[in-house]
Amino acid sequence: MADIFSLFTSLRYDPGLLEVPSKGIDYAGWNAANKSPFYMLDYHRDRMLRAATHWKWDEAINVLSGQKGLDTLTKLAGEFIGPSQETALRFKILVSRDGLVSFEKNNVAPVPTENLFPLRLPQxxxxxxxxxxxxxxxWTVAPDDLQTTASEYTHFKTTKREMYDSARERLAIAPTDEREVLLVNKHDGSVMEGSLFTPYFWRDGRWVTPPVHLSTGSGGQDGVSRRWALERGVAVEQAVPADSLTDGEECWISNGVRGFIAAVVRLQQ
Known part of the structure; x- marks a missing residue:
């Protein structure tokens, strides 16, 4: 019997994003062109569509494809939230093999605009x-003391998250902790990604993030904030060996809910 799982993505719903078009943040992308409370919604749709295409889920592909798919997703998401939501949410979109779209929501902390759409990450x-x-x-980040095998489930975001849950459990990270664990590739010992965030490290005078191609990179996920940062030159791709990390070094992490967050590496003793 085939594994039963869903595709999903988590993004920020924030009424404050409605002001982005009027603030002249031209490089913001989706949120500059659309008066929308959903953070980078087009990129979130794109990542789910890539996953649906990988698994050849025809019904899901049909639901998500094209401008019609993006418009439908926007409409359904807005109806789920409702007109009276005034504070930020962590908003989860799930898509099943047969194209059924569902949602979940939870409260999330405020984030400054600069950390959602940074021109640069400070050195x-x-x-x-x-x-x-x-x-x-x-926050603090630490490499996992066990290594992870890259697979389609590490590269595409699905509800099969045992490898991430296990890594967090090994470091005893609670949902409210300002801590992150870095998964390490079993093949070459490089940093793959974080359990919830994309990491960025200062190397050779620039911010770099691991390449994530499944066969030639780390096998990590091509996150939405990662894509945004790479397209705007905030960071570049470069492999980061886990043994190159030093205790106390400054780094950054990002995702589609919290934007970009400063962090420091803490090596496990």
């Missing part, structure tokens, strides 16, 4: 300047 040891992501709060 290690430097304060944030205008347009750069703010360095507070600051």
């Amino acid at each position: 290690p040891g430097a304060p944030s300047t205008s347009g750069e992501a703010k360095k507070t709060p600051c």
Whole structure:
């Protein structure tokens, strides 16, 4: 019997995003062109469509494809949230093999606009300047002490998340902790990604994030905030060996719910 799982993506719903078009943040992408409370919704649709295409889920492909698919997703998401939601939410979209779309929502903390759409990430040891992501709060990240085999389930975002859940359990990370675990590729010992966030490290005078191609990269997920950062030159792709991490080094993490967050590496003793 085939594994039963769904595709999903988690994004930020935030009424504050409705102001982005009027703030002149031209590089914001979807949120600059659309007066929408959904953070990078087009990229979230794209990632689910890529996954549906990979597994040849025809019904899901049909639901998600084209402008019609994006418009339908926008409409369904708005109807689920309702007109009276005034605070930010973590908003989860799930798509089944037969194209059924469902949603979940939870409260989430406020985030400054600069950390959702940074022009740059400040260098290690430097304060944030205008347009750069703010360095507070600051999380900690640590590499997992076991390595993970890359697979289609590490590269595409699905409800089969045992490898991520196990890594978090090994570090005893609770849902409310400001901590993240870095998965390490079993094949070459490189950093794959975080359990919930894309990591960025300062290497050779620039911010880099692991390449995620399933056969030639780390096998991690092509996250929406990662795509946004790469397309705008905020970071570039470069393999990051886990043994190159140093205790206390400054880094960044990002995802489609919390945007970009400053972090520091803490090696496990």
